Amino acid sequence: xxxxxxxxxxxxxxxxxxxxxxxxxxxxxxxxxxxxxxxxxxxxxxxxxxxxxxxxxxxxxxxxxxxxxxxxxxxxxxxxxxx
Amino acid sequence: xxxxxxxxxxxxxxxxxxxxxxxxxxxxxxxxxxxxxxxxxxxxxxxxxxxxxxxxxxxxxxxxxxxxxxxxxxxxxxxxxxxxxxxxxxxxxxxxxxxxxxxxxxxxxxxxxxxxxxxxxxxxxxxxxxxxxxxxxxxxxxxxxxxxxxxxxxxxxxxxxxxxxxxxxxxxxxxxxxxxxxxxxxxxxxxxxxxxxxxxxxxxxxxxxxxxxxxxxxxxxxxxxxxxxxxxxxxxxxxxxxxxxxxxxxxxxxxxxxxxxxxxxxxxxxxxxxxxxxxx
Numbered sequence: 001x002x003x004x005x006x007x008x009x010x011x012x013x014x015x016x017x018x019x020x021x022x023x024x025x026x027x028x029x030x031x032x033x034x035x036x037x038x039x040x041x042x043x044x045x046x047x048x049x050x051x052x053x054x055x056x057x058x059x060x061x062x063x064x065x066x067x068x069x070x071x072x073x074x075x076x077x078x079x080x081x082x083x
Numbered sequence: 084x085x086x087x088x089x090x091x092x093x094x095x096x097x098x099x100x101x102x103x104x105x106x107x108x109x110x111x112x113x114x115x116x117x118x119x120x121x122x123x124x125x126x127x128x129x130x131x132x133x134x135x136x137x138x139x140x141x142x143x144x145x146x147x148x149x150x151x152x153x154x155x156x157x158x159x160x161x162x163x164x165x166x167x168x169x170x171x172x173x174x175x176x177x178x179x180x181x182x183x184x185x186x187x188x189x190x191x192x193x194x195x196x197x198x199x200x201x202x203x204x205x206x207x208x209x210x211x212x213x214x215x216x217x218x219x220x221x222x223x224x225x226x227x228x229x230x231x232x233x234x235x236x237x238x239x240x241x242x243x244x245x246x247x248x249x250x251x252x253x254x255x256x257x258x259x260x261x262x263x264x265x266x267x268x269x270x271x272x273x274x275x276x277x278x279x280x281x282x283x284x285x286x287x288x289x290x291x292x293x294x295x296x297x298x299x300x301x302x303x304x305x306x307x308x309x310x311x312x313x314x315x316x317x318x319x320x321x322x323x324x325x326x327x328x329x330x331x332x333x334x335x336x337x338x339x340x341x342x343x344x345x346x347x348x349x350x351x352x353x354x355x356x357x358x359x360x361x362x363x
Contacts, residue, residue, distance in 0.1 A: 002149060002150070005148070005149040006148065006149070006150060009144055009148040009149070012144060013145075051282075051283070056144075056149070056239070056240050057281060057282030057283050057322060058143055058144055058239050058240075058281050058282055058322075059144055059149075059282075060282050061281060061282030062143070062144060062282075074282075075284070075286060078282065078283065078284050079284040080284075
């Protein structure tokens with residue numbers, strides 16, 4: 001879980017990480033060692049499941065903003081209205 | 084022999100980005116009520132002629148992260164950048180600039196805390212501000228004329244320091260101020276809360292009942308009531324409500340009743356919004 005928290009924080013703080021994640025998410029996920037369910041949930045932006053598994057909602061929300069996820073879409077996803 | 088310092092005042096305020104970023108979206112009258120309360124707080128603050136402000140808030144993963152998340156941190160810098168990025172400056176409608184720091188008072192506070200058996204993190208520099216300080220200080224000190232000693236309390240990721248510990252931290256701040264002579268007149272400002280949900284399905288809800296009860300406790304000045312919260316009770320007002328810890332620190336620094344200058348439940352700002360001043 002720490003690796004994903006670190007990735008979310010780096011996307012928030014570091015424009016280069018964000019740009020690379022948008023371009024080639026698999027390569028960045030490999031670098032951070034994010035695999036299995038975590039990797040799938042991050043790639044599909046399943047914010048609801050990530051939150052329910054203990055990911056900090058501040059970091060989820062801030063990262064979503066950096067990834068240009070619309071605010072309304074973020075909340076639709078965290079509420080489970082969009083999968 | 085020089086006189087020792089005094090905590091001459093304390094203020095608390097919400098720091099929702101909407102307060103400065105999109106104030107006009109609140110319901111009619113709410114923006115005016117909140118801005119008038121801020122103006123009254125600024126008038127009282129200026130009358131106190133502080134030499135320095137100990138500014139207590141959380142920070143929203145702007146500096147710290149889950150690889151290093153202090154329960155308490157004291158900053159000892161000469162100055163602080165805020166808002167942290169140009170994008171955040173635009174979002175908050177706060178011009179990016181450097182806020183002056185009172186490095187000497189910061190170092191004294193850090194050392195005094197350790198001697199008092201508190202164990203805050205030391206932040207000598209590089210602490211950038213987000214809405215935590217940029218929003219309230221746009222109204223409280225728009226010219227950034229007062230040097231700051233930022234104190235950060237974890238209010239963004241559980242587990243959190245207990246309410247009683249936060250209040251005791253504030254009492255320690257007052258003893259620290261009274262144990263030095265350089266900053267004669269010191270004000271403590273706590274920012275955060277009240278009820279709100281960040282990044283959660285309930286975002287946009289306000290728990291006005293929680294907020295009004297908290298403010299009643301604050302007005303009473305009774306520390307036992309003010310700190311009598313369990314984690315679950317605060318959770319009822321959202322993950323953002325845990326920021327009331329910053330108010331508890333400021334309350335501990337004066338141990339007095341407070342005047343609530345405004346309370347407005349503002350869903351458009353996602354926050355139960357209040358400004359309060361110590362009745363000293």
